[in-house]
Amino acid sequence: MHKSKKISTFAQNLTIYNHIVKNIVVRFCGDSGDGMQLTGNMFAQLGAELGHEISTLPDFPAEIRAPQGTLGGVSGFQVELGSEVYTPGDKADVIVAMNAAALKVCTLGSHFNHPQAHFDDEFALYHRHAIVIVDTDSLSDKDLEKAQYHTENPFTELGIPESVQIVPVALTTLTKEALKESGMDNKSVLKCRNMFALGLIYWLFDEPMEKAIHLLEDKFKKKPALITPNTKVMVDGYNYGCNLALNISQIHLDGAPNEAHGTYTSIAGNKATAWGLIAAAQKAGKHLFLGSYPITPATDILHELAARKDMNVMAIQAEDEIAGICTAIGAAFAGDLACTTTSGPGLSLKSEALGLAVMAELPLVVVDVQRGGPSTGLPTKTEQTDLLQALYGRNGECPAVVLAASSSANCFDFAYEACKIALENMTPVVLMTDTYLANGTALWRIPKLAELPDIHPQSVPEELKGHYNPALRDERGVRYWAFPGMEGFEHRNIGLDRDAERGTISTNPENHEKMVRARQAKIAQIAERIPNLQIIKSANPQMSETLLVGWGSTEGHLHAAANELGCDLAQFNYICPLPKNTHEVLSRYKRIVVCELNTGQFATYLRAQFPELPIEQYNEIQGQPFAVERIVNYVKK
């Protein structure tokens, strides 16, 4: 089969001019062994270092290594960079497809398995004016067969519109050429293909190579032998763009970012969460303890904290999810800032122990990095379907604080806030993040510990020595924390209900009601200490009576949608308790559209709190972040 034939129909449509754009969406797409996550991350990080805002979306299969070249093994990494970046973008402007399967998945989107599917504006992962860079060496008959093509011409078969600029590059041949004198074996050479593609993308965006090389050296610092060959391939990719003057123009990103002045880095949500916990422990003067069991997509928090022994972090990989939370409860009983990290299935297993922490009134932070459910569900995909579980998924009247982070960077802030609330109010706090925030990266302004809010753990006052019992509360209704090692405060804590005065086991009917209400009141009073709900006002109000409502990770998408619609947005980070002004704010609007990646859990919760409000809901449950366009279309209809 002659490759040039397949692409000839597209070459004539390419136009040459220089783009200057405010932001751009790039998607790297290849086999799960092609290093797409690394490539995408390096590109995003360089963008961030050059002063662009970034938002990233890693999108990979649950299988670690699906059979090479198959549709099931396609791994993607999408990044939006520029200014006013709220999301990783609905659709890509530039696609790098490392093989035939990747080309198919990008073109057909979720319809890639449909035998007759063609390019469709709704499902394609790129625009009809996008640039698609494709490795022509990976379009052999065998490659096409593995990716379930039925004809020899993948472009025609996929019905790619002529407006799409296909850029054919013999990535494999060129990479081999670049490394022909390196003495490396074929397999190692092929592993560098991604760097050729990266170099080419750097050329496309006219990025400075000195910084790119510096970044590469940093990424490979633990494998120094790989620095030289990868640098060579990347530079060759860049030069290929310069020298061959591909029939596409370079793209220049313009516009200064909106962020405040400061020192920045790019950070993934899971790492930001881990660092928020570390910062809180140091601020509170507490030892940080993590009990956790590996589970996708939360495991990176365990990895990060296990590596942070320099920060005096004790991270234990427990024998199961239950032991993860129970070791943490043990550490909290002993006076530590204790945490456990998990995803939905793990939260289910931890339910009973979480109830114990509620009953024992111990500070505890539970991070739930949500994924698609129920059961094993979609382990590597994003969803907001654990909200009702976090709020209510325990036996008995069992209130706990529920918070949600709304960007990869503010995972840091809300992890910190979760610790502060737990330590100051002697309660478990469930922090909700999700796959999208956890794996995505964003620009993060690095704070100094001194500028973070003070944390005052609810330590028992010395004058209670000899008179202490675990039921004693302060004027807020928060019990005092005494722990082993403190002389004169010996006591017995329990999961059984306890006497409201003496703290010993009690089954008295009036006492039980009193204790149930005391535990609820303790959570309710936290509303006095959290910030009011702030509306994100539309700069260009066209639908001033409409309010979009969201919670957690959808903030970027809803912000972009609200901008486009000209309506206001209320994004919740505090779920239980809700901010004090919630009702007052919501009642200002005639139309309230609660948008969630579930079937309406927050909408249900809000209706239960405020039955008189006209709560409408918009939901997507596809394991993917929202598409801004679909929200806009729904609200407009």
Add this chain to the structure above:
Amino acid sequence: MEASQFKSDQYVRFCPGCGDHAICMALQKAMAQIGIPTHQVAVISGIGCSSRMPHYLNTYGFNTIHGRGGAVATGVKTSHPELTVWQMSGDGDCFAIGGNHFIHEIRRNVDLNVCVFNNRIYGLTKGQYSPTSPKGFVSKSSPFGTAERPFIPAQLVLGARGTFYARTLDVDMPTTVDCLVAAQQHKGCSIVECLVNCVIFNNGTHAWIADREQRAEHSIILRHGEKMIFGKNNDKGLAVEIDPVSFVPKIIVVPADDPRVLTHDAHQPDPTLHRLLALMGQDRIENVNAVVENELPIALGVIRNVEEETYDQAVNGQIAAVREQAKAKTFDELTATLESWEM
């Protein structure tokens, strides 16, 4: 210290005649003998009759949820190795619902003192069979007799690479106190299986050895460094014999003055002999209908007591070692190591 210092102000609510009363007193005596101040002791339990124990001890205590005492205790001890941590559990709490935590605290060798009250029945839920009930045992949930093979706790402990295993009996106060003190002195996960009688739902389950008349003939108290002698008249000893056909070693009873009589070595790292000793007399435990010939005495006392690095030492040691070498030790120093830029 005095045993009374370890008594809490709570009324002890075990049933009259329950073996747990004796273990409670033994614990208070042992804790006094060890002499660690009450505020440096934490007693963690799960759910079950035995798990009420923390309420009766004037130390720090935490009566948690069913089966999870081991995991909570692991968290307490690992985060605060300076504390003395006890775990109170029963045959259901430890071997059924909490089985996973039990084997892993032993495997990791967390420095805990674990008392497992084995009455071979679920008492608090009013009389169902447990993982240590003999096969064929009739209970409310096994009206036709159980169809299950029971655990032999010692075998489970050794299988999980246990470093300390002792067995004692509710009615034998001196041995119980000795075992509890030895458990505390042992650095690592110390399992003390306390054979206790449930007077309501499984009365007489350990009568074979609990009965004063029979105890000397049916049991032997093992003491490190002492000859294995037993019997009413101290006329019997234990020796090992290798079966000439199968090469399987087995324990045999010989006259006390036989030169083959073994001397107990609890510190022997190889668990082969400890296992043989711990399994003596267990046939009758496996099956209610067992007809046993040449029955060997049930071993009491500290059967295995070897030292290995503990989990809490290893974890804390690693942190200390990393911190000694680390350049960044605070959050601000950590963020300074990031690839960052000014904007």
